[in-house]
Amino acid sequence: MYDYRNNLKRILNKTAGDDKSLQNSLSAIKAILAMAEGGEVVSTQVVPKKEKSSDHNQEKIQLFNSLLNNIAELIASPGNEKAKKEASGAIHKLTFFGGISKKYGKSLGRLDNVIQKSVETDQVVNQKIFEQALKPKKQVKRDYRTGKRYTIIRTLSGAQLTTDNGDIAFEVNESQIHSLNLKTGDIVEALENKTALGPEVEILRVVGYKNMRKRDYDQIETFRYGVVQGSSGNLSVSRNVKGQKLKIRGKNIIVPVDSSYYQNGTIHLEDGSIVDLAWYSEDVRLKKDPASAVKIRWIYETEAPKRVGKTPKKINKTNLSPTKINKTNLSPTKIETLDLDLHYQRVGIAIGDNQNEKILEEIVNKYNGIPIPINAFEGKKKAMENQIKNLDIVILVTAFAAHDSTWNIREFASKYKVKFAVSSSKGYQSFERALYRAANGMPAYEGNQQLEYKKKKIKNKAN
Known part of the structure; x- marks a missing residue:
């Protein structure tokens, strides 16, 4: 007979007081006794079938959810590498389940193959570029404590940065000077650029002004x-x-x-x-x-239309019979302009700096409007709202506007029923068209639409 005493002692010593341990010990004791009586035992440990089955079902559901979500992501953004990887991983894990592999193995294999062949389309690439362009640019972090102070002396193009002793420390080009509207005597803080790329020095900010003697610089x-x-x-x-x-x-x-x-x-x-x-x-x-x-x-960056000559083309009258001479050929040259009269409406020009401000104001004056500049880099919403609410028309020049200000201008124009249009280009022809669209209730954005801009003929005055 099988000696089961030592087995029972070990089982009882390892048995805890919780229900699961007691249940496992009881099953083990029954198995030992069955062996002692000569019976067959399939297993000496109880496996909670319902719990195991429940865990498998939960895992299947999670894998199916992951697969479907990532397939949806691939449909929205073909070629998404993260979605491809996670979808393929879910398929491989599902094939480990016997029933699924047997019933759906071929279909899952085909699906995995199609997922791996998913590539980015032009539409997806363009969308990414567009979304990236709309993201506000991160401000460059500068350590102003490391900047040194210099005095500006303007040259015909650009400027010299001089020390307190009057020595020339750096020379900068016009692009740095023009954007800050610097003049002789301005005191600036600047950082030396020790890398090979870019200008030798970067002007950080204006911190003061020094009234210089005229003999110290060339006027x-x-x-x-x-x-x-x-x-x-x-x-x-x-x-x-x-x-x-x-x-x-x-x-x-x-x-x-x-x-x-x-x-x-x-x-x-x-x-x-x-x-x-x-x-x-x-x-x-x-x-x-x-x-x-x-x-x-x-x-200045403009898209100026070509100037029309003042003198008309000469016509050789000797080669034309009286019936062939067209009076319109002999009339003065005509310049085309938009058929627009603003009737002294107040027109806000939302522009970042005064680079093209005067030119755009002239266009508004040309069509009998009252131009009012708006600083599109102004960060305070209340200040911008106060500027817009008293206008009749507002034109946003997006080439000069800050991204966050764009939404504020649109919001306030809608709130106060101000006519609104967008000029996406710095050129004054684009601005002129935007002005026409706003005044006539046409779409704010021109885009690729075929819009009709009515023109009128204006005769040149005789010299």
Whole structure:
């Protein structure tokens, strides 16, 4: 007979007082006794079948949920690597369950193959680019404590950063100076850029002003918003956008400009470009050849329409019979302009800085409107709301506006029933169209829509 006494002692010594331990001990004792009597025992441990089955079902449900969610993600964003990996993992784990593998093994295999072949589409790529563009740019963290102070002395293009002793520490280009609207005597904090990339120094902020003696620097005169006219290779500036003539020492001057000149490697001169000019007041060349002393300080980014010539094409009347002469061919040249009259409505121009502000104000004046600049970089919502609520029309120039301000302007324009339109380009033709759409209740955004802009003909005055 089988000696079961030692087995029973070990079982009883390991038995705890909880129900599960007692149940397992009882089953083990029954198994030992059965062996002693010569019976067969399949297992010496009780397995709670319901609990085990329940755990398996719960795991299946979780895997199916994971698979379906990731398939949905792949439909919305084809080629999503994370979704592909998780969906494939869920399929592999499901195949470990006997019933599922037997019934759905082939289907799951095909599904896994299709998931692995999922790739990004152009639409997904464009959507990612669009979403990335809408994300507000992170402000660059600067340690102002490490910046050193310098005094600005303007040059014809750019400026010199001088120390307290008057020594020139750095020279910076016009792009840094123009964006901050710096002038001679401004005291700035700047950081030296010790890397090979970028400018030698970065101007952080303006911290004060120093009234300098005139003998300590060369005085400069400027002519702002000059209009470039002429054909390629024969360009010149003689007037600004307001029609004021360029005068140097009391004389009207025409300054030829070089069409091959490029600013920052991209912006070039052409007929219709808007420029700032500068020259030293005491330049000796101003007496005999003033044009040679003038330099282009800045070219504004515009999309100016080509200027129409003042003289009509000559018609050879000898080759035309009286019946073939068309009176319209002999009439003065006509300039096309939009058929728009604002009737002195108040037009808010939402723009970040005054770079193109004067040009856009001229367009509003042209159509009998009252231009009112709005700082689209203004962070205070209440201040922006107070500006917009008293307007009739507001035009947002998105090229100059901060992203968070864009939503504020749209919100307040809707709240106070102000006519609203968007000019996505810096060019004044785009702004002119936006003005037309707002005044006539057309869509705020032009996009790819085919919109009709009615035009009227205006005859040039005879010279």
